[in-house]
Amino acid sequence: MPAVRDTFFAFRRAPLLSALSITTIAFSLFAVGLFGLVVLNIREALQKVEERVEIRAFVAEKTPVEQIALAADDVSKYPEVLSVDLVTQEEALERARKELGEFRDVFEAEFLPPSLDVHLKPGFRDPTTVHRVADKLKALTFIDDVRFGEDWITQLYRLRNIAGVAGVALGLAFAAVAVIIIGATIRMAVLARSREISIMRLVGATDAYVRRPFLIEGFIKGVLGGALALCLTWLAIRLVSGYLSFQTVFFDQSIGLIGIAGGALIGLLGSAFSVGRHLRRV
Amino acid sequence: MIRFTRVSKDYPRLGAALSNVSFSVAKGEFVFLTGASGAGKSTILKLIYMEERPTNGEVRVGGMSSVTIRRRDVPKLRRRLGIVFQDFRLLEDRTAEANVAFALEVIGAPRATIANKVSRALTQVGLASKAASFPRELSGGEQQRVAIARALVNDPVLLVADEPTGNLDERATRGVFQLLREINASGTAVLMATHNLDIIRRSDYRTIELNRGQIVFDSAEAAKAAIERFAE
């Protein structure tokens, strides 16, 4: 492939600039990758804790047990609800002793009301749904109080969203810089071959033909940048996970490929801009 | 083959380089384009290979019109033309052979046919023995022959030459001119811009003279006028 050979020559002609363009592509994707991993890991963690998301609805004093059982049956038919456990006073006491601390305020009241422990179906464990179901339960006359891990669920979700937005924003900013830098390197390559290009055009080469090797050069640099970004992200997560108590997850193959494709796209865009500008002027 | 209809060309800042130029060149014709420096010769040639578009009027070349041609069709036109310049415009890092082959490679000619066509073109310009030489190893006249071989290799219907002998001494000039005559004799139209009155006088080809962007003399028109005067 002559285009690959050209790319190789391009590296020899301007090794610093070529390395720079690959590195900026890598950094732009590295930024996206890091935040992506944060998002991914938060999501993973969310899934784990979401399994434990439950709404505990405390039943009012002196409610007949039959009515509670009936209500439990009702609640278990809500579309969001996976299962309902009826926890009697004795069971509550038992559990409270085991889980001491978690519901200290209730425990200290020296009176443990029976409760309905409501588990939600997967996909209905986000803060909004949890709130909605909790409100429905609260509306029932014999329910005194409703508890769920409101705060930390909302916070985790917020963290995930912030990480996602920050990753995309930073990634876009870096990508714009990468497009400009790769454009500059391709521009050097174009100028170095401008004589050749003018002769090509004179003898009837099409713009597409003139453009192709530069696009391939940009593409190759982009793919290299994407691969480098993947390596950097992997290294970073390896380094960081040593300090973390939980098991971190890395991108799967398809997301890794998307990352490399992103690099290729940046490379293509940068060179297309650059060659396009040159061709329009001649 | 070529038809200029009331063509004007303004360059930004400079103003009019050509004004109201009309002429045509028939298939297989040999035409000199002459005139003082800055008269507009190169501009006319650029309009022919559509490097420039006229500000007014229409340029028609080989069935294509400057009015309607799209950018992506320009290569199609150029593949039917051969273009030669005063400064040869060869690639220094390629041999004579490779320079000629370049013109075929970049238009996607079938690989198998290239070597044959190249050696035929180099033979036609009398440089078969120098095929492996680099431009720096060739004299000016020889380099121009390589450039002409490159222009010929795709069998053009029209050869456009912008002062092809401008950098050559008298002997080399005569040689290159002789070559252009031969090319014309084999059916290719030739339009040659030149300052060299000597070679214009030596031959009796049609001559168009420009001055400040206008045609001030066209030997074809002059002959017609003379015939008309004679007939009266």
Ligand SMILES: Nc1ncnc2c1ncn2[C@@H]1O[C@H](COP(=O)(O)OP(=O)(O)OP(=O)(O)O)[C@@H](O)[C@H]1O
């Ligand atoms: N690209 C351009 N931009 C602006 N002005 C131009 C451009 N090309 C040519 N000109 C002007 O147009 C006029 C005609 O130029 P042209 O090159 O056609 O002359 P010429 O007859 O070929 O001259 P010469 O014999 O010196 O080659 C000149 O005044 C020149 O300065």
Ligand SMILES: [Mg+2]
């Ligand atoms: Mg000129």
